[in-house]
Each structure stands twice: as C-alpha cells, then as structure tokens.
Amino acid sequence: MTPLLLLSALSAFLTIWQKMGRQELFITVPSLFRCPISMEVMRSPVSLCTGVTYDRSSIQHWLESGHDTCPATMQVLPSKHLVPNLTLHRLINLWLLEHHSSQSSPKPSTQQIQVYIEKFDDENSEVDLRDYLAKIVDFAKVRNQNRRFLADFDGFVEVIVGVLCKRAEMEVLELIIRILDLLISQHGVKERVHSLIFRSNYQNFFPSICFVLRNGSLSSKRESARILESLAHDAESKRRILEQEDLLSMLLHLVSSDNDPDLHDAVLSCLIAVSRSRSAKAELVRFGVVLVLSERLLDPNTKLSIAEKCLKLLSIASTCAEGRSAISENPKCAAALVGGLMKAGTEDAVAVLWGMCCVHGDRKVRDVVIKCNGVTKILLVMQSDCEGNVRSMCGELVKVLRDGCKSGGGLGLGRYETKTAHIMPC
Template identity: 50%
Template sequence: MGKNGLYINVPNVFRCPISMDVMKSPVSLCTGITYDRSSIQHWLESGHDTCPATMQVLSSKDFVPNLTLHRLINMWVQSSTRRPESESSVISEEVVKVLMEKIERESCVDSLSKVVELVSSSEDNQRFLARFGGFIEVISGVLRKKCVEIEALELVVSVFNSILSETGIKERLNGLILKSNQESDCISSIISILRDGKLKSQIQSVRLLESIAIDEESKRKIAESSEFFPILLNLMRTSADPTLNDTVSSLLITVAETPKAKSQLVQNGIVSILSSTITDQNNKNHDKAMKLLAAVSSCSEGRLAIREDSKCAAGIANRLLKVSKTAAEDGVTVLWSMCCTHKDERVKEALVKSDAVAKLLLVMQREGEEGVVRRRCADLIKAVMAGCKGEYLAGYQTKTTHIMPC
C-alpha cells in the first residue's frame, strides 16, 4: 500500500485522476497534473475552468502530450498479462477528492457509479473510503437534496451498504441520517427508493434503516414518517421475493417496540399479511412472522385483529412444531395472551377446531419438565378445554387422550 492508494496492481501514475482508468493518451495541464485526453477534454468542455485534482483556476486550458509517460504505459501494457482497462481496484486521495467535489456540487450519477464500483472491488477500498475525511458526509448529503433522481439515491444506498460493516459507520450514519436538522429529508429519500426503486435497492434501503436503528430515538424517528408502514407492508403484500420479505420483517421487528408503532402496523393490515405467511407452506418467513404477531398481540388493536382473522389463531397452532424453538415460544405467547390473559372465546373455539391441544402437548414434551413455555402450554390447554362447547368436546377427547403430558 502506498501513501495515496490501496492495492497497487497498476501504478497510480498510469491512471487518469478523473476516470481512474489507465491512460491511453496522457496529457498535462499547466498545473503539472496529467490526465487522459478524453477525460480532461470532457471536463473542460463541461464549462469547468479548474484543475480537477488541485481545483486551481487554470491560467491556460491548453494541454501538452506527456510522451514519456505514454511510452512507459505502453511498455507496462506489453509486459502485463492483464488488460489495463480491467483493473479498477486502485483508488487515490486525488481521485476521491475529485469525486467528492463533483458529488457535492451536482449529485452526479456518473461519479456515484464510480464510487460504487470502487467500494465493490475490494475490502481495502471500503476501509479507505469509510475512513476518508468528509467522504461519508458528502455521500449522505445527497439524501438531503431536493429533486435528486432516484438512480442517484439508489447509488448512495449501495455505497452505504458496502461499508456498513466498517467500524463506527453505523453510528456515523445514524447521526447524519437520523439526528441532523434534516433527518426528515433523508428518510423521505430512502422511502422514495422503497416506493419506486429497483428490488436490489429496496433491499439495501431496508437493511440500511435497520442498521442505523441503534437506539429508541432512532427507531421512533424511522417510524414517524406517514409513508413508512404503508410502503413496507405493501412490499410484504405484493412482493414474492423472499429476501425482501425477510429484510422488511427484520426491520419491522426492530422498530415495532412502541404502542404507537404496533398500532400503526395493525391499522395497515399486518395481521392479515402474517396470517397468510404462517399458513403458506412455501413461505420461509414463518419465524419472523411469529415474532411480529407476538409484538402486535401486546396491544388491544392487535388482539382484535387476530381475533377477527379466521385463519390466524389456528395457523399459529398448526405452525408450532414446524418453526424454531424461539418462534414456537412466540406463537405460544400469542395464544396464551389471547386465551388466558384476555379470555377470548372466539380464539379458544378456533383452537378447538384446529386440534391445538394435541400440538400444545407435543410442544410441552419438547420443552421438558420446566420453563415458561411449558407452563403457558399447560395454561392454554386448561383454558381451551374449559371453553370447549359440547359438540366439540367429545371429539376433542378422542383425538388427544393418547398424548399425555410429560
């Protein structure tokens, strides 16, 4: 690693500071900086009167062919076993500064695309850019601008997803996106991607929001947008992509901690979506669906929605032995809350019809001799059996007498 770069697969001096490609026709400006002819011509023809690398005002826009460098590049190309155009992992301070200046001034899609290319090429580039002074601030600034095209916003989110694992980045992004004076603009930009962006960008946006939801204040601010829950639930309702559904569920679990958030989830139809999820054999999102049902069952609106959904309670019971132990605990918690704490007769009746007692007995056997889940299963069985109507009770006893609690 050199002072100004990362992997030196190609000598930095051979690369154009604008395009970052190996120069085919190197020319020098009056500032002494050398660029590829096509790149610097485009820069000057765009109306600029400064040197891209130094930002000095040019006393002359003439440039001189750098024949010595041209010969060295040709010699290197001839001796190299790789095509110079394919090398794109090198990054220098000069290049980053030029890109930052263009992005800050114009939110340029081309420049953002180049940044995405760089962060995608190596972990070293990710670390370099994550630590580069002012880089995160400039990129996040695009989210606060008005009338930015959706492609630019998608590229910003892609950059952030590539560097989220770097030390301290989540905290910095939390401050820049959620705790600035313009956090509503940032959230609105991300929500516009969720609404209108490509599938990959939608997934990246959801992951970004979950990553920066690191404290109660952050979760509250994310959920405050009036569009947040409707758009996410619409994605769950309409998208067949399992990765998108999984990431959306994870984000909802993260932010659905306050009574207000739970109420908004219920108002936007979360229970019917989750009911369809747990009754769909081909859906792989059962565990998180159970977790979300447990969350909304702690509010009165959620319990009412579960009660009114004809498939939900039975679906939970039928899924108890087909999910993880943690998800089964969530499912038991929902049913226990409905039947034992709030004594919902309609849910008890649904459990009777779905032969839930047999499944609860098997969960008890799996749990062993002690534990909250086992005790709640026992409470549920008593509540369901006590609430059985005569026409169901005889058949129920016939079905379950061969299964004895441990």
C-alpha cells in the first residue's frame, strides 16, 4: 500500500468520523480537568503531597512502576499517600453532565476503514497530501483515544516514517514530525520507529530530522528534539544518533543561538538522553558542549529549569577525561558552576567542582572558584537542607579551597574567614 493511498483513506475516514461526532470531537476541555499523565478528563482525581492532582489510575500505575517522584514536578515524594480531590471531582462531573462527554464518540470498525482505503488510488496531488496530513494532526491532537487509534492502525506508523525519509518539502516534513511527536509516547510506537530507521531504505530519517532542526519552525524543532529523545532508549539507538555529526552540531547550535526556552528544554533533554556512554561524552565535548553550556549558564536570562539541565549535562561531561580538560581550560565554566550553587542544579554543580578540585586536583578550576567567592557559596550550601553526600563533598571542597588560598600567599583567605564566620561548619 502506497503512502498516498493510506493517507487518502485516513482522510476519508476522518471526514466521516468528524461529521458523525463533530460537536463532541472539538469540545474544549478545561486544562484543570485533564490528568497531567494521560491528558484525559480525570474520573477519580487524587492529589499527591506536592499538590499536583492526577487521575487515580494513572498515578497509581506511575507509582507501581517503581517511580518515587511527582511526574509533573519531578520532586522526590516523601509520601505516596493519595488524597481524593472531592471539589475537583464535583466540578468535573458537572462539566461532563453539561457537555454529555461521558458518551463515547462513534468509531468505525477496521473493516469500514479498509473500504475507504480501497476507494482511493495514488494519483492525488502534493496539495492533497498536505491536506490529509493536516487533518490527521487535528484528529490526533484532540484526545488520547485518537492517538491510540492511529498508533494501532495497521501500517500507519510505517507509512508516515517512510514519507519522512523520502520527502524534502518542509511543510510535509513538519506535519509528519508533528504526528510522530503526538504518537511516539503510545505503547510500541518508538520501538517500531526504532526498528524502521535501521533498515537501509529508511536511511534518510536522520537527515530529514536535521533538515527540520535547521530550517523548520520553532515548534517543529522542539518536536524533532523530543522524538530523538524518545528514540534514544538503548545503546544502539544512542550510537546511531551520535553518528550523525550534523545532528549533534545542530542541536548544540540551537542551545547557543535560539532564545526559546521550550526549545532549549527539549534539546537539552535530548542531549542528556544520548550522552551516557564514554564515546558519547567525548563526541559532545569535541563539538564544544562545555563552552555552549557555560555561556548559557552565565546568561542572566536563562530560566532555572534550563540551568538545571545545563548543569546536569556538564556533570555528565565531567566524567570523561576530555570533558575535564575542556572544563579546566575554560574559566567561564568554573565561574558558571559557582554561579549555579544555591540557584539551580546544586548537587550537579557541587559534584563537578568536587571532582575537578578534590579528585583530580585541578588548580585552574580551584583558582577560578576562589576568585568567584566560591568558598562562601559552598559554605552556604552546607548550611542548607542538602543531601548528606552533597554536604560531604562541600566539606572536602572547603578544605581544598582554603588550602589553595594559603598556598597562594593568602589570597582572599582573610576575606573568607571574616565574611563566613557565622556559617562555618561544625
């Protein structure tokens, strides 16, 4: 079955489906009523100790899968007790009664869809293809059941990945990227895409993604980065991504050049996902990740969540010799790490400084930390509500840095003792 044939059939099906239940299909659901995990209207809303409310079935599945964090905030949960949100439950029930949303929208059978497929040939124009893809995007955006339907539709994922690998028109590529982004979290989809891109006839998958990252809209760039992150779920897929030199350089360029926080967030999450192996870290360092992250951290306009991911990626880079060398040779990096103390990613910042100064005895980093008033900030971290291992690393750092002050002719030592006497560790 050709891509145009399947897309034509789906377009016909969507048109009929929308006519059958158009009013229910396009009802706007208040965001407060949607579960942050399933994105569906909550049937039994319950709240965690973080104050975030989820549908009971979704959050129970999350917790029973071994997670100990709040999915929305990623805070570690001191308690997994679920408290029913009765007020929200009543509001949702009233809204459901008003909009009759408890009734399922009609869905044709697979046999009906096959009838639509058989009525179409592959002589449609390029304009028609874009129109079909746009309709499918609209359909997939509405609700999770629609996305599940498309993911389960025999051959659909394979067809759109095939089109992505063969088409060069930006509008078509962006629409397919949007569809993939909507479907990639559905059960089994990322595994199917992963399997497809290893075939020889799908070798243009990564060049197409790179083309969108370079020339696409901000939204399509974010979606491309999220797709790459989802695909980086095993060593082989991470290796394949890292083999694409244009792809890595483009991702780093987006972090350094664009000013869209959501794009930075998606790209950094992608880089963190692919950078766990020894070779991956070395490749990222070769492409200048240390300098890019340092400049982003030193930018006063960088959001806290972005800074945290920058520090996480720097922490990963510092675990290889190339990364440590780059950090040592770049004074901006040590200054950025000191700036991250007590602000964002404290544990990662402390870990990198501890590794550089205490484990590897890097004098260049030590001297920069001293000049940036790092001892005072490290002492403040020790007095905060930090983990035991962080406090231990801080203690060792203070000793090494103060020894550095003494060996450097007392540079700054009196100033530190005067200004930090009230927060000295016991």
